[in-house]
Amino acid sequence: MNSPVTVKLLIADDHPLFRAAMCHALQNSEGAVLLEASTFPETKALLAQDTSIDIVFLDLGMPGSEGLNGLSEIRAEYPDVLVVIVTAQDAPGIVQRALALGASGFIPKSASVDCIIDAVDTVLDGETWLPEHISATTDASSTLDDFSTRLSLLTPHQLKVLKMVADGLLNKQIAYELAISESTVKQHVSAVLKKLGVINRTKAGIAFKNAMRTDG
Structure with missing residues (x-):
């Protein structure tokens, strides 16, 4: 009998109660192995240590990550890791920029347990998951020529240099x-x-x- 396929999920959020809620929602998923991080530096450290992480559930407001910076860094340095944004902010502009930067899904923090489980299954099947009220107003293809999309062409070193240029160095x-x-x-x-x-x-x-902003 074949053993179930292991899926390693990293829940990156600075709120302990929300991490606990996510763990509760995902603990019964077949083959799920759950990891947690409370800051963005901790998230990156876990990604560097464990190359078998499949999905990161990333909170946009984590300490150490401003706006969409965290998403762009993970996608540049760990292109094989799927990133699902988990946040209380769901403005269409933010969703579109996140998708353009390579996010595989966008889960509002108000999402139900069933929605979270469905999101995991959808992302693992290679598709993008969005809740109905967002997908009805968001067209990912409309952002293909956006500046955020061109950011995905940068190498990790180029992205680091760009961030420092933006900081005025x-x-x-x-x-x-x-x-x-x-x-x-x-x-x-x-x-x-x-x-x-x-x-x-x-x-x-x-x-x-401007591309990293999450205020609309």
Whole structure:
């Protein structure tokens, strides 16, 4: 008799009660192995330690992650890990940007246990899961040419450089922080501008911050 397939799920949320509710909702799923993280650095540490994690349920408001930054980092560094956004914010603009950045689903924190289980099954089947009231007003294909989509073309190093550019760091400071040469930083910046279709680092930084926003 074949043993059930193991599915490793990481619940990344800073609210203990919500993590407990998610664990309760998922504990009876066949083959589910549950992990928990209360901060974004802890989430990344678990992903680095355990390459068998299948899905991350990511709260947008976790400590250490601003807006959609956490989603973009995970998708850039761990492209094989599926990310399902779990949040109280479900404005269409946020949902569209999250989908463009590679989210595999979007679960409101008010979702029922049945909805959460259905979301897991749908995502594991390779499809995107959205609750009915969101999917009725959200067209993921409409964001294919959006700046957020172009962000997915960046390598992990390029994404790190872009974040530092957006924070106002100079090439010399970025080189120091990443322990690389200034010429390498310049190469990364040049590649970033080309991939994002912007003319200078200032516009790249502003566009990045706008894409990461979750206030509408």
